[in-house]
Amino acid sequence: MRIGELSSRTGVPVPTIKYYLREGLLPSGERTSPNQAQYGDGHVRRLKLVRAMLEVGKLSIAATREVLNAIDAPGGTLHGTLGAAQSAVTAEPSAGGDEDGARQEADRLVAVLAERRGWRVKPGGAARQALIQVVAAYQRLGQEDLLGILDEYAVAAERLAAAEIAVIAGRSELDGQVEGVVIGLVLGDALMAAMRRLAQEDVSRRAVGERAN
Amino acid sequence: MRIGELSSRTGVPVPTIKYYLREGLLPSGERTSPNQAQYGDGHVRRLKLVRAMLEVGKLSIAATREVLNAIDAPGGTLHGTLGAAQSAVTAEPSAGGDEDGARQEADRLVAVLAERRGWRVKPGGAARQALIQVVAAYQRLGQEDLLGILDEYAVAAERLAAAEIAVIAGRSELDGQVEGVVIGLVLGDALMAAMRRLAQEDVSRRAVGERAN
Numbered sequence: 001m002r003i004g005e006l007s008s009r010t011g012v013p014v015p016t017i018k019y020y021l022r023e024g025l026l027p028s029g030e031r032t033s034p035n036q037a038q039y040g041d042g043h044v045r046r047l048k049l050v051r052a053m054l055e056v057g058k059l060s061i062a063a064t065r066e067v068l069n070a071i072d073a074p075g076g077t078l079h080g081t082l083g084a085a086q087s088a089v090t091a092e093p094s095a096g097g098d099e100d101g102a103r104q105e106a107d108r109l110v111a112v113l114a115e116r117r118g119w120r121v122k123p124g125g126a127a128r129q130a131l132i133q134v135v136a137a138y139q140r141l142g143q144e145d146l147l148g149i150l151d152e153y154a155v156a157a158e159r160l161a162a163a164e165i166a167v168i169a170g171r172s173e174l175d176g177q178v179e180g181v182v183i184g185l186v187l188g189d190a191l192m193a194a195m196r197r198l199a200q201e202d203v204s205r206r207a208v209g210e211r212a213n
Numbered sequence: 214m215r216i217g218e219l220s221s222r223t224g225v226p227v228p229t230i231k232y233y234l235r236e237g238l239l240p241s242g243e244r245t246s247p248n249q250a251q252y253g254d255g256h257v258r259r260l261k262l263v264r265a266m267l268e269v270g271k272l273s274i275a276a277t278r279e280v281l282n283a284i285d286a287p288g289g290t291l292h293g294t295l296g297a298a299q300s301a302v303t304a305e306p307s308a309g310g311d312e313d314g315a316r317q318e319a320d321r322l323v324a325v326l327a328e329r330r331g332w333r334v335k336p337g338g339a340a341r342q343a344l345i346q347v348v349a350a351y352q353r354l355g356q357e358d359l360l361g362i363l364d365e366y367a368v369a370a371e372r373l374a375a376a377e378i379a380v381i382a383g384r385s386e387l388d389g390q391v392e393g394v395v396i397g398l399v400l401g402d403a404l405m406a407a408m409r410r411l412a413q414e415d416v417s418r419r420a421v422g423e424r425a426n
Contacts, residue, residue, distance in 0.1 A: 048353050048354055049354060052350040052353070052354055055350075056346060056347055056350040058304075077421060078417065078420070078421070079417045079418060079420070079421040082413060082414070082417045083414070086410050086413070086414070090407075090410060091271070114411070117415075119411060119412070119414075119415040120415055120418055120419070121411050121414050121415055121418075122414070125411075125414065126410075127407055127410030127411045127413075127414055128407075128411060130403070130406075130407040130410070131404070131407035131408060131410075131411060133269060133407075134269055134400055134403045134404045134407055135404075137265040137268075137269040137400055137403075138396070138400060138404075140261050140265070141261055141262060141265055141392075141396060143393065143396055143400075145380050145383075145384070146377065146380055146381075146393065146396065146397060148380060149373070149376040149377060149380060152372060152373055152376045153373065153404055153405055153408045154408055154412070156369035156372060156373060156405070156408075157405065157408040157409045157411065157412035158412045158415075158416075159365060159369060160362070160365055160366065160369060160409060160412070161409065161412040161413045161415070161416040161417075162416055163362040163365045164359065164362060164413075165413075165416050165417065165420060167358050167359055167361060167362060168359075169420070170358075171358070179354075180356065180359065181417075183351070183354060183356055183359065184359060185410075185413065187347055187350055187351060187356075188409065189402075189405075189406045189409070190343070190347045190350075191344070191347045191348075191351075191366055192366055192369070192370065192402075192405055192406075192409070193343075193402045193405075193406075194303075194340055194341075194343040194344035194347055195344060195366045195367055195369075195370040196370045196373060196374065196401065196402070196405070197299050197303060197339075197340030197343070197344075197398075198327070198332060198334050198338075198340045198341060198344060198370065199332070199367070199370035199371045199373070199374035200295060200299070200340075200374045200377075200378075200398065201295070201296070201299070201332075201334050201335070201338065201340055202330075202332040202333055202334055202371075202374070203371075203374040203375055203378050204291065204292045204295045204378065204394075205292060205333055205334075206333070207291070207292070207378060207382070208290060208291070208292040
């Protein structure tokens with residue numbers, strides 16, 4: 001199909017598609033003349049994935065490119081793809097000082113948590129550093145009581161991870177598995193955030209005895 | 214204290230503090246001369262909150278301002294604060310067309326979920342619209358099997374919301390409760406995202422039988 005049909009089949013405007021092509025988010029089509037190229041179903045599929053990462057996952061162009069590279073890496077394992085995609089979407093924690101020692105205390109708290117949960121996770125990994133940063137923020141704000149439910153978060157995360165990987169491992173093709181890992185990672189954050197807001201709204205409304213309207 | 218001490222006590226550079234003052238994220242100090250102002254412990258506390266919202270919560274300046282307004286609104290209830298803060302941090306779903314009917318199908322799926330969970334949530338609320346958008350994205354990408362664990366997400370969200378509100382309701386002062394609602398909302402997303410990554414890393418490593426290194 002030509003770029004116009006690719007646009008109409010995905011709802012993505014032609015100039016936007018050209019921008020993604022320039023940014024390397026979408027592979028080039030097959031050139032049929034100096035000014036024309038043909039695109040296939042693979043382009044439709046990839047374009048939908050790009051839109052989901054940018055619009056729903058709120059990833060940057062650079063992070064989206066990295067995530068796609070993780071999917072496309074030849075000979076990748078599921079575990080390797082997950083690691084690469086996690087690095088791509090997890091922002092480096094801001095360096096900043098630790099004048100108040102909060103980060104050191106948070107580091108200890110996360111180590112104890114990982115030990116208690118029996119988690120085998122890399123000490124210097126991006127996910128772990130991100131968690132340490134968040135825990136330190138709670139402590140700096142004097143919200144230690146809210147860290148009392150850290151295990152509730154951990155249990156929820158364990159269950160979701162186990163359920164998700166079971167679904168993905170049940171898929172017959174490796175391509176589908178790799179894509180599922182990345183989609184579960186990126187869109188799963190957005191899904192959980194929206195779900196939390198709805199549950200908070202319900203719990204809060206019950207607490208004040210208001211009726212839905 | 215002067216602005217220099219405010220800076221050294223929070224680790225926030227003076228020019229950044231001045232920027233926050235101009236942007237209305239921090240109330241003005243008490244002016245003691247044309248070029249000097251005095252700041253108090255309230256400024257230290259607020260400045261830490263602003264940093265956490267921007268750096269850990271990844272909110273924009275505008276969203277942070279709205280969240281702070283929700284905290285400062287006089288006579289606010291906890292439920293009202295939550296609603297205002299949720300609106301501030303939940304991006305409007307992109308309008309876009311629904312050529313493929315995915316959003317309509319997602320709307321139905323979310324309605325059935327809310328009914329099944331007994332959630333009393335506003336039909337047009339920001340949280341609900343955000344969830345519909347994410348579910349539609351899964352469907353457009355052909356990931357319906359991953360939506361099979363939607364109830365796992367819902368249960369996790371319910372438990373976290375209930376645990377969080379119990380901690381917050383146990384606080385003795387309304388100010389602390391209001392602040393807790395907002396911090397739980399914004400930093401809780403970051404906490405859950407980091408926790409999910411760690412649990413995914415552990416589950417994935419077990420699946421491949423690799424050892425932590």
